[in-house]
Amino acid sequence: MMKSTGIVRKVDELGRVVIPIELRRTLGIGEKDALEIYVDGERIMLKKYEPACIFCGNAENVTYFKGKIVCHECLNEMPIPVTK
Structure with missing residues (x-):
């Protein structure tokens, strides 16, 4: 089940989105970690690879x-x- 964090980020001119440090720490995502990208309808989902x-x-x-x-x-x- 997806849970809203209330955090909104804008896409920059290079198409990047910054994942907040709090979320990265909670999910154990470090610098240079690979993430898999999934698409479900209009949703984009990231999962640690x-x-x-x-x-x-x-x-x-x-x-x-x-x-x-x-x-x-x-x-x-x-x-x-x-x-x-």
């Missing part, structure tokens, strides 16, 4: 495999290639 497995969506125990994020469980389920 958590890398997740491309196969199952798990965000725990993930690693990069050939440039993709994969969890350890899915890595263990991958077939072993047969060498010729």
Whole structure:
């Protein structure tokens, strides 16, 4: 459920909106943290980005495999290639 904070911010000439420090502290958003952007009708929603497995969506125990994020469980389920 969305809760109004009563805070209003204007978009600057470069299209940026400043998220108030109180909200960033409350939500654990630090400098240089990545945020995912979602659109729902006329709403824009921001969510702190958590890398997740491309196969199952798990965000725990993930690693990069050939440039993709994969969890350890899915890595263990991958077939072993047969060498010729």
